[in-house]
Amino acid sequence: MGVVPANTLLRIRSAPQTQSQARGGCPSHPGWCGREREYPGRVLIDILSIFPEAVEPYLAASIVGRARRRGIADITVIDPRQWAGGRHKTIDDRPFGGGPGMVIAAPPVAACLDYVRTRSAQPRLLMTSPQGRRFDQGWARELAATPHVAILCGHYEGIDERIAEWYKPELVSVGDMVLSGGELAALIITDAVVRLLPGALGNGESAVAETDLAAGAYDHPCYTRPRDFRGLHVPEELCSGDHQRIAAWREQARQQRAEANG
Ligand SMILES: C[S@@+](CC[C@H](N)C(=O)[O-])C[C@H]1O[C@@H](n2cnc3c(N)ncnc32)[C@H](O)[C@@H]1O
Numbered sequence: 001m002g003v004v005p006a007n008t009l010l011r012i013r014s015a016p017q018t019q020s021q022a023r024g025g026c027p028s029h030p031g032w033c034g035r036e037r038e039y040p041g042r043v044l045i046d047i048l049s050i051f052p053e054a055v056e057p058y059l060a061a062s063i064v065g066r067a068r069r070r071g072i073a074d075i076t077v078i079d080p081r082q083w084a085g086g087r088h089k090t091i092d093d094r095p096f097g098g099g100p101g102m103v104i105a106a107p108p109v110a111a112c113l114d115y116v117r118t119r120s121a122q123p124r125l126l127m128t129s130p131q132g133r134r135f136d137q138g139w140a141r142e143l144a145a146t147p148h149v150a151i152l153c154g155h156y157e158g159i160d161e162r163i164a165e166w167y168k169p170e171l172v173s174v175g176d177m178v179l180s181g182g183e184l185a186a187l188i189i190t191d192a193v194v195r196l197l198p199g200a201l202g203n204g205e206s207a208v209a210e211t212d213l214a215a216g217a218y219d220h221p222c223y224t225r226p227r228d229f230r231g232l233h234v235p236e237e238l239c240s241g242d243h244q245r246i247a248a249w250r251e252q253a254r255q256q257r258a259e260a261n262g
Pocket of ligand 1: 127128129130131152153154155156157158159172173174175176177178179180181182183185
């Protein structure tokens, strides 16, 4: 097991301090708010990224940010660069065999993963990769029922292959395109998982039944005020106040969308 730098916990970026923490609540779970007993389905998600500043703002906003503040999801961004040596904490190096781009070196990433493995009995390790299995709603649901998920983000030309050989992470892709780094992929995964956690969505936010989505169905179109916008009108059925008509219109709209998408 790698050596954890002495002040690792201090340097790890976690959720902003809450009032309950300020009062000294829940010292074993930094980042939680003291309401954790209300949400027994909470998960621990670690995002391992050498660009934490690219990830943090999204995690602080909207539904994910609120879930963190409520203690529903305990999300920590950990920078493997902390385990890099040298004054400049350089983590990338030129590829053996030549070629363009830089490769993230194995030793600091391994030390970071060893640290992550001390954070729970059995973390499930994902590594973002364009060669991975395509992420979908079914996988999100699986992860939402997993106590600890760690998502390793690559960057540049990727991570030294020996990390995959040694730790055997599940490779996960968010689509048939090549991104500059795994950070956006990790955020997509985290968002999809967090919104499935009990209590994460407010009463008015449970937009799409995930079971429908997983089965490949389509959601109906949504409208809000004003009723007329540039001569485009909200369908009369939606303004009728007749719940049966509304439900029938929405079902028909879903079917039309499904047909249009083949
Ligand atoms: C420029 S890419 C590396 C491309 C590298 N040649 C390869 O095929 O893995 C840099 C990093 O972005 C992430 N990435 C790129 N595309 C992705 C995708 N479609 N899904 C998930 N992660 C992706 C991976 O973490 C990858 O290591």
